[in-house]
Amino acid sequence: MKVCIPIIRKENGTSVVYPHLATAPLYLYCDTETGRIEEINNKYSPFKNGEPEQKLTLNDLDIDTLVVFSMGESALSHFKQKGIKVLKCLEKTVTENLTALKNNELKYFLISEK
DSSP states (O other): OEEEEEESSOOTTOOBBOSOTTTOSEEEEEETTTOOEEEEEBTTOSSOOOOOSOOBOGGGSOOSEEEESOOOHHHHHHHHHTTOEEEEOOSSBHHHHHHHHHTTOOOBOOGGGO
């Protein structure tokens, strides 16, 4: 599974999930099959990270699952149309959410829960 989680900064598994997908400074990309974990700058974030890395959008990534606290209705519709599962965060850290994902404890994100 190729998972993306919005974060403020990378902190080796203790990264805190950012409250809103679109404005997150970074995304943590995790391939659960290979164990690859990568920090991706959000091209459209209002935050200035000052890092020389290429910034990307989620459309540039090959993902099948998003784990979020919040997102807008049009974004949810967009990702559903692309076949990307959007799941609601249960915990604050990336590690806790990845464990919950592995244990099938995360539920589908619903706009009424924003």
